[in-house]
Structures are given as C-alpha cells and as structure tokens.
Amino acid sequence: MRLKVKLALFNLLSKLAVAALLLLFMPFITERLNLRQIDNELIEKREEIISMISRIGIEPFLEPETENSFGSYNILKEEFISLESASPDVDINQISVVSRLIDDEIIDYRVLSYSLTIDDKNYILEVGKSLARVHQTRRNIINVVILFLLFIIIITFFTDFQYTRLTLKPLDRIIRKLDNISSPDTFDRSRINTSTFDFRELDAALTGLMGRIKNLFEKEREITYNISHELMTPLSVLRSRLENMLLTGKNDPETETGIAESLKTLQRLQSLVNSLLLIARIESSQYLKEDSFKINQVLDEIVEETGPVAEDKKIEIEKKYFFDKIVNKVNRSLIFAMLYNVINNSVKNTGAGGKIKIETDVDNQKRLLVTITDNGKGMTGDQIRNLFMRFRNRTLNSGDGTGIGMAITKTIADFHDIQIRVESEPGRGTKFIFIFP
Numbered sequence: 001m002r003l004k005v006k007l008a009l010f011n012l013l014s015k016l017a018v019a020a021l022l023l024l025f026m027p028f029i030t031e032r033l034n035l036r037q038i039d040n041e042l043i044e045k046r047e048e049i050i051s052m053i054s055r056i057g058i059e060p061f062l063e064p065e066t067e068n069s070f071g072s073y074n075i076l077k078e079e080f081i082s083l084e085s086a087s088p089d090v091d092i093n094q095i096s097v098v099s100r101l102i103d104d105e106i107i108d109y110r111v112l113s114y115s116l117t118i119d120d121k122n123y124i125l126e127v128g129k130s131l132a133r134v135h136q137t138r139r140n141i142i143n144v145v146i147l148f149l150l151f152i153i154i155i156t157f158f159t160d161f162q163y164t165r166l167t168l169k170p171l172d173r174i175i176r177k178l179d180n181i182s183s184p185d186t187f188d189r190s191r192i193n194t195s196t197f198d199f200r201e202l203d204a205a206l207t208g209l210m211g212r213i214k215n216l217f218e219k220e221r222e223i224t225y226n227i228s229h230e231l232m233t234p235l236s237v238l239r240s241r242l243e244n245m246l247l248t249g250k251n252d253p254e255t256e257t258g259i260a261e262s263l264k265t266l267q268r269l270q271s272l273v274n275s276l277l278l279i280a281r282i283e284s285s286q287y288l289k290e291d292s293f294k295i296n297q298v299l300d301e302i303v304e305e306t307g308p309v310a311e312d313k314k315i316e317i318e319k320k321y322f323f324d325k326i327v328n329k330v331n332r333s334l335i336f337a338m339l340y341n342v343i344n345n346s347v348k349n350t351g352a353g354g355k356i357k358i359e360t361d362v363d364n365q366k367r368l369l370v371t372i373t374d375n376g377k378g379m380t381g382d383q384i385r386n387l388f389m390r391f392r393n394r395t396l397n398s399g400d401g402t403g404i405g406m407a408i409t410k411t412i413a414d415f416h417d418i419q420i421r422v423e424s425e426p427g428r429g430t431k432f433i434f435i436f437p
Helices: 004-058 130-169 168-181 197-248 253-283 296-312 332-349 381-383 405-415
Strands: 069-073 079-085 093-103 105-118 121-130 291-293 316-321 327-329 355-362 370-374 419-425 427-434
Touching: 004 121, 004 130, 079 355, 105 130, 121 130, 130 168, 130 355, 168 197, 168 253, 197 296, 253 405, 296 316, 296 370, 316 327, 327 332, 332 355, 332 370, 332 405, 332 427, 381 419, 405 419
Parallel strands: 316 355
Antiparallel strands: 069 079, 079 121, 093 105, 105 121, 291 327, 355 370, 370 427, 419 427
C-alpha cells in the first residue's frame, strides 16, 4: 500500500474514531444540558409564582370546590403547575422525574417540588415540564451532528488525500529517479524542487551515495581492466612456449599429454581474461554506437553459426520474424555477441530433438522485441536471480565455460539500454525477451 494512501486512511480512521466517541457521549451531554436548562426554567417559574402569590394572595390559585388545591396544565400537556395543602412538618425542595397519567397517557415530567407557608398554612408547590421536548431535542441534535460529521469527514478525507499526495510528490520523483537508472552513471543528479527539508536531505544523501558507488565501480573497472591487460602478455608467452614444446616432437607421450592439458587450461584462462576485458571496455564506454542494421540479419547469422551443433543434436530452430526493424545507434558486434550468447546457451541446454523459437515483433509502444524460447531443462528461481551475475551460472552450461557469458550479455544490454526479461520453469524450458528502446 502506498504511503499517501496509508496516511489518508489513518486520517480517516482517526476522524471516524473521534466522531464515534462524540456520538457515544453526545446523548448524555445533550440530556444533561437540557435538564439543566429545564431546571433553571423551573426555578424561574417557581420564583415567578411565589412573587405572584405575594402580590395577589393565594386565593386566585385555589379551586373553589376544594379551597386546598390547584392544578393547571397547558393545552399540549408540556407544562403544569400544582398547589396542594400539606401537613406542617413537610419541608421539601427538590427536582425529580415523575410519570403521570393524563387523559390515559403516561407522560414523564421534570418536576420541582417546593414547600411554602402562606397565612400559617403549609402548601406544596409543584412546577413541571414534559421531558418529551428533551428527548426530541436530543434526537434532532444527534441527527444534525451525524450529518455534519459525515459531511466534514468526506470533505476532509479528500482534502487530506490531495494534500498528502502533493506533500509526497517529491518522494515519488525520487523513486522514479531510482527506477530509471541502470547504473550509477545514468543517475539523474538534478535536485528535487521541494520545500520539505527531509526530502531535500534524502535526495542529497542518495545523490552522494550514487556518486560514491560510481567511484567504486570506476575503480573496480580500472582494476579489472589493468589486471586483465597485464595477464594477457604472460599468458600469450606461456602458451607460445608450450606450443613450441609440442612442435619439437622430442617429448614423450606423457609429457605431450600434460602440455596439451595445460594448453586447454591456458585457453580457458585467456577466454576468461578476454571476457573480463570486454566487460571493462563496455562499462567504460570504449565502444562506439554508430551502427545501423536489420536485426533479422544478425539473427540469421547467429542461426547459421549455431546450426551445425543444433543439427548434430537434431534441434529444430524455428524463425518467426513478424517485424523487420532497423536498429540505429548501436554497436553491431556487441549486439551480435549479446544474442549469440543466449541462442548458443539454448542450443547447449536443449536436449536432443528439442526446439528453439526465435521471434521478432513490436509491442504497443513500438519497441522492438526479440524473443528466444527453448524447451530445454529450464531454470529454478535461484538460477534466474543469479543468471547475470559473474561466475554464478556455470550450472546452466556444459561445464566448460567461464560462467561469465550471461554477465557479458547483461553488460551489453545495459550499455544499449535494452531490457531483458527471463521466464523459465525447470523441465519446461526458458524464454528470453529483449526489449529494445
């Protein structure tokens, strides 16, 4: 999951958690606030009634039939006032919730009960307000809050996502810079334009790291080139001496056999040194890329060279050229070596009676594709991962190679910005796809 998506989801989940807590406590908070408001209104109403009794007396509040009680409800039964006589020892001043049956309907009231003495008589004054309004207000507030929170969460989710995307845009550019390099030489050292200090530090650190890696690679190439170059002269001298010893004809058979084996070893060593020199020269860009040619012609030449070995093993080489494209600004000899190594390996690793298919085509981006498929012994995942590493793929050939041929192929491909894809399964064969730029 991308970092910007994770941050957006975190912001969304945190807002949902806050909203859930708010909705959890909202009923309690709104109820307490409403009850406090009702209690204040009841107290004000009580003081108003007491003030009226002080001005006009209690008689207008008492019913003629009883002369000891008074009750009054408004038309919606939301409020009531009750005044009843009480015993002298009653002393009450409290607010409680009381359920009352009015016209066959049970209604919950918030009731203030207060005892008072008027003209040496004790009375209990009750002032009540229906709680139905409290419940309805609470429901309305919760509904409004839910709608408001949903609106805020949706709006802030998209704004947070866009802000996170813009904030992390420099990181995406840094990732693209790393994805687009095939070697430290091709790393884009231009600075990332950002106001975020952390991204500037990361970009500078990566640029410095690539510079150090480039220097190490250059030193390695120089050492490889120098060692290989210095080895060529003594190897050539030693080989000449051994060949001269064989030509004299004065050696016993056992000595001649030993000399012949030594010459084979020298031949392999010279081949290895030449391969290392080739890689060093390619990596140091000593080859020109000025050739233009049809890729199908090169493939035909390779098939012609590997044909005798394939015929001996009764291997069928099938050519399907769906597109005959001219490649420009390349080195023909290097491209030949790159494709030759793969086709030659396919011939070696395909059993008698097998089949090798060579195809050329273009993809939807108009890039040239060269595909080489065989039904040989195939490779494991570990072998594919080590395929282009030097001296790590000797198990893929007959055992007499240097283990560096595929490393040369990869070096040539990188030199020409050619992508290589490998698909293989043990016992089912291997497919190489070369994607030209």
